[in-house]
Amino acid sequence: MSADKKKIWQGRFSGQSAQEVDVFNSSISFDHILYKEDITGSIAHARMLGQQGIISAEDVNEIVEGLEGILMDIQTGDLPFDPAAEDIHMFIEAELTQRIGEAGKKLHTGRSRNDQVALDLRLYVKKEASAVISQLKDFEAALIKQAEAHLETIMPGYTHLQIAQPVTFAHHLMAYAQMILRDITRLHEVIAHTDSMPLGNGALAGTTYPLDRQFVADQLGFGQVTANSLDGVSDRDFVIDAVYALSMVMMHLSRLSEEIILWCSQAFHFVELDDAFATGSSIMPQKKNPDVAELVRGKTGRAYGNLQTLLTMMKGIPLAYNKDMQEDKEALFDSMETVKLALSAMTPMIATMTADTKSMRQAASKGFINATDCADYLTKKGMPFREAYGVIGGLVKSCIEKDQTLEDLSLEAYQSFSKLFEEDIFQVIDLKTCVEKRDIEGGPAPKAVSQQIEKLKAELDKLD
Numbered sequence: 001m002s003a004d005k006k007k008i009w010q011g012r013f014s015g016q017s018a019q020e021v022d023v024f025n026s027s028i029s030f031d032h033i034l035y036k037e038d039i040t041g042s043i044a045h046a047r048m049l050g051q052q053g054i055i056s057a058e059d060v061n062e063i064v065e066g067l068e069g070i071l072m073d074i075q076t077g078d079l080p081f082d083p084a085a086e087d088i089h090m091f092i093e094a095e096l097t098q099r100i101g102e103a104g105k106k107l108h109t110g111r112s113r114n115d116q117v118a119l120d121l122r123l124y125v126k127k128e129a130s131a132v133i134s135q136l137k138d139f140e141a142a143l144i145k146q147a148e149a150h151l152e153t154i155m156p157g158y159t160h161l162q163i164a165q166p167v168t169f170a171h172h173l174m175a176y177a178q179m180i181l182r183d184i185t186r187l188h189e190v191i192a193h194t195d196s197m198p199l200g201n202g203a204l205a206g207t208t209y210p211l212d213r214q215f216v217a218d219q220l221g222f223g224q225v226t227a228n229s230l231d232g233v234s235d236r237d238f239v240i241d242a243v244y245a246l247s248m249v250m251m252h253l254s255r256l257s258e259e260i261i262l263w264c265s266q267a268f269h270f271v272e273l274d275d276a277f278a279t280g281s282s283i284m285p286q287k288k289n290p291d292v293a294e295l296v297r298g299k300t301g302r303a304y305g306n307l308q309t310l311l312t313m314m315k316g317i318p319l320a321y322n323k324d325m326q327e328d329k330e331a332l333f334d335s336m337e338t339v340k341l342a343l344s345a346m347t348p349m350i351a352t353m354t355a356d357t358k359s360m361r362q363a364a365s366k367g368f369i370n371a372t373d374c375a376d377y378l379t380k381k382g383m384p385f386r387e388a389y390g391v392i393g394g395l396v397k398s399c400i401e402k403d404q405t406l407e408d409l410s411l412e413a414y415q416s417f418s419k420l421f422e423e424d425i426f427q428v429i430d431l432k433t434c435v436e437k438r439d440i441e442g443g444p445a446p447k448a449v450s451q452q453i454e455k456l457k458a459e460l461d462k463l464d
């Protein structure tokens with residue numbers, strides 16, 4: 001739309017809007033990505049208008065053909081978006097009328113941009129949330145594959161980033177797989193919350209035309225129609241739900257990223273990234289940096305910022321539609337793009353990283369990681385746990401003073417702390433035993449982790 005072209009709403013005005021206002025008001029630079037949803041929604045609306053006898057069958061045909069032509073031309077690049085158009089809805093309607101004339105002017109019968117944009121956004125959230133779910137499933141597959149290869153790979157488990165008790169690399173990775181499973185469930189819930197069709201809500205107070213809302217809902221794959229016209233045009237809960245769910249995904253990816261950054265460092269050296277997923281330094285020739293993980297951690301802030309933007313945007317606006325709500329789009333699109341980008345880089349990075357099982361095992365033999373097992377040993381021989389805890393505390397203290405590990409001590413040394421110690425203590429403190437004995441449901445024993453993996457796979461299948 002060139003600046004001298006009449007605006008669709010020009011009728012009520014004597015003067016032109018200022019150019020600065022046009023620029024400020026316009027959303028086409030970002031809402032053009034809704035073109036497909038807008039056209040799909042308009043086609044459904046036009047068909048319904050025809051079915052209800054509100055417009056003629058010929059008009060419907062012309063409108064549908066016209067819209068399909070516009071869709072094709074946008075997709076091939078033959079129809080560029082006009083930066084002077086107010087938004088994607090105005091752009092498509094104006095283009096349609098230019099192409100087909102009179103019939104194009106009938107498309108907006110019984111509709112407002114307020115219910116139109118609400119519809120477009122709901123279609124977008126449903127589609128994109130499904131796309132993220134499928135990316136998350138690929139991410140799960142990468143985690144599971146690594147886990148299956150490392151059921152027996154012992155690594156230190158930490159609390160406070162202090163070596164605590166031995167776990168396996170599989171168990172550690174599966175903790176993230178559980179988080180991502182919850183993310184997938186959460187996104188399915190978002191889709192369910194988004195599944196109401198708003199057309200028929202009009203600008204705010206419904207319409208006097210005998211629209212068949214359910215017909216439109218059925219055509220567009222919605223489970224139901226929105227229940228209140230004021231709410232229907234001004235509800236953005238589903239956008240906030242989506243951006244919250246995406247923030248959670250980023251938070252989980254960021255935690256894993258932080259661990260990968262640590263694991264790649266010389267201090268840990270638990271994993272080596274494939275060259276394709278690491279970067280070098282412009283000055284230090286020896287560097288191999290985990291930039292992907294760092295960028296995921298860094299981009300998490302954007303997702304949180306978008307959530308804050310939306311909550312703040314909505315908190316003070318009276319019913320029903322207000323232009324503030326145009327601000328919902330960039331926040332939503334940015335979160336969606338950020339998560340999709342992050343997953344597209346992180347999934348192959350996880351799939352191709354190699355674990356340094358030796359370093360993990362070595363790290364696990366430090367820090368008296370089997371001290372709890374030592375205390376449990378005494379407890380199982382009849383000593384109350386608190387007392388056993390005290391005895392082993394003394395044992396560890398003496399080891400630290402003599403720069404020894406629990407494995408270095410002789411049976412006599414053990415017995416000088418408690419007569420309950422026997423030859424089998426050495427088997428008990430073996431890290432492999434420590435892990436294998438933790439075969440409780442949810443524990444790190446290879447058997448328990450295998451069961452966890454099978455259960456998770458079944459849950460994922462159920463979520464299809």
Ligand code: ARG
Nearest residue numbers: 027087113114117321325326
């Ligand atoms: N571009 C607008 C938005 O994204 C579309 C709705 C405009 N409605 C209106 N009454 N100005 O919110």
